[in-house]
Amino acid sequence: MGSLSFLLDFFDDRSINTHVLQFIQPMAIGFIAYSAFKVFKVAVHNPITRIITALATIVTFIAFKTPWVFPALILAAGIATNFSDKRIPQKEVPPKKVNWGNLIIFFSLFAIAGYLSERATQKNWSNRKAYNLFENSYRFGSLVFGGGDVLMPMMYEQYVVRPTTKRVQLTKRDVLKMDKDEFLTGSGIVRAIPGPVFSIAAFTGGMVLRSDNSTSEQLLGCLLGAAGIFLPSALLVLFFFPVWHNLKKYAVIYRSLEGINAAVVGIMAGATCYLLKDIILVQLWNRPVIGAIDMAVIVATFLLLQSSKVRAPFIVLGCIGIGWISLAWL
Template sequence: MLLRHIPFLKAVLMYACTAFGGPQVHMAMMIRTFSQKRKDVTEEEILEYNAFCQILPGPSSSQTVFLIAYRRGGVPLALLTLLIWILPATLIMTLLSFLLLYLDSNTLQTQLFRFMQPMALGFIAYAAIKMMNKSVKHPATWGIMIGSALVTIFIKSPWVFPLIILSAGFISNFSDKRIPGQNPTSFKVNWDVLWVFVGVFLVAGFLSEWARIEHWQHRRIFNLFENFYRFGSIVFGGGQALIPMMLYQFVTRRQHLAQTPLLTQSQLMTGYGMLQAVPGPVFSICTFVGGIAMSSEGPLWQILGCVTATVGIFLPSTLMMLFLFPLYQSLKNYVIIYRSIEGINAAIVGMVWASGLILFRSPSANVEIVNIVIAGITFCILQFTKIPAPFIVMGWILLGWVTSL
């Protein structure tokens, strides 16, 4: 049955290899590829799918591609499409995790990749302003954004992120000016997928804690799956919102507990910087982090770390889509969900701003005037020119190489 979908899968592979620039660019390319050229779905359907994905945690671009395939060929085609979509980016990020470790990461960071961290701050600022222009439009949303940023900066707990999202949705429901255009209809709930989602969450947490208590030899792989499955279950706002979560979980928190961080802030920001030159989902940064975290246990475990992080981060949103999408036509017309989206989007912007501020003011950050200038130049190039992100990244890498000669 999948043979008749080979032309569609080829189009997905080409899209996965050329989709640079993040979710905003991904959406434009989706419309051009799957609507205007192939006629798989209409533009209105793509926009509707993307709107639905905005109320779910996880990678919105990946979820939208999944739903396009789900609409065309059901669950088997959707799962195969998701695999093809994430494969190029995850392979590249896996190779990058080895590159940093086995080709003298200190030299790469101080020479070839010396400008990656300040450049990444420029990308974060650009993403935050773009999102702010669309999501922060009146005093209430400004308050939610600022409050979200302050809470993220000063409260050091991974559970603060879902609490911010819930609080923002609750606050935005105080307004009675926004109502959906249709009345909700009755629907039948398929609970099986939800039980799978909850079951995996509980089992992953149990095994992670048991492995820690019993000091299993390779307990870190269980810890990683639980961490990334939890991230995938609660993260809103795309890959940018993952940065503060991973920074706290794998660096700051372990330092507070007098434990060795699973990776350094410099490695995290190098991975995030290089991600700007990689096509596909921004969530593939987790593949890189999983590989670095397991690198001390050997190459095979490092590859397993990449696979574990990738499965952990993409599995929750996939299960939630399979559970909620059949209900979408009714759920989108419930006032409480309709009104929550505005507050959630404003909170996401605050979390993205906070990620940049946390990285900039951290003790290990190298705050020099040249780095501030590099972040500013990167932002200006993104804001005022049409130079693709891969060329910006390669330009800074080339400059790092030239200045190291």
């Protein structure tokens, strides 16, 4: 995925036609829509989770440009499902001592990364974007519940939508940014590569730190993006599992997870709606034929994934094939 950021840069520098990849972008939306549907069947099973999912979908769609919407929804959902103890009652278990000291490293890194990122931006450090990238990646890896399909909307908001907001433009803040077509291309190509979807962080890291005169900065972006996204998982495995062994005795944790999983479904559904509005509707208005094909690709991707008979890499190859054919016909 890191090499893909160099490949797209190579194509851009030499004005090479990349339209062969154009239908990878709607395919990526189809993957997110299917993931929301798949998690919905598992996580949404009673009135409170249905309400949380519906509200999270609406709030995500309306407030997508607001960076705090994702953690706020997750936190609020975890609290909401604890107002009733009828579904998941607390069993009589001996109280267990929770050793919170194991999480000091995790939370300390979170705080330090945030402080250094903000400090680097305020003081205009020469390497400030590297600090910003690590903080973003570490934050994504820490807050994502539900895997890589929740990561995509967070990254899209951070790197594509946020730089276009009025607040950023008025303050002229030099934020990390990507073109939306390039982002969706990367989020589609990652489906064809073995390994976790989190590896897209290497691609986004390279893209946001690419420079006209420094290949080393782009390579650093690939490394920082990958390290930052996977580090929280490694720390949680090392330090959180002993704590979880005691925490899982308490029903409040399971109630919170019930709400969080429902919110994750809403976030993915809201993000799907936002992407359809942001990309497909614009395409339908400007280029109706291409827009109609995009919609067909989204629906076909969803149906193929639902059938469980076609593997993701073959769907990616199929979309590349459609793009190649379209070069001659459209």
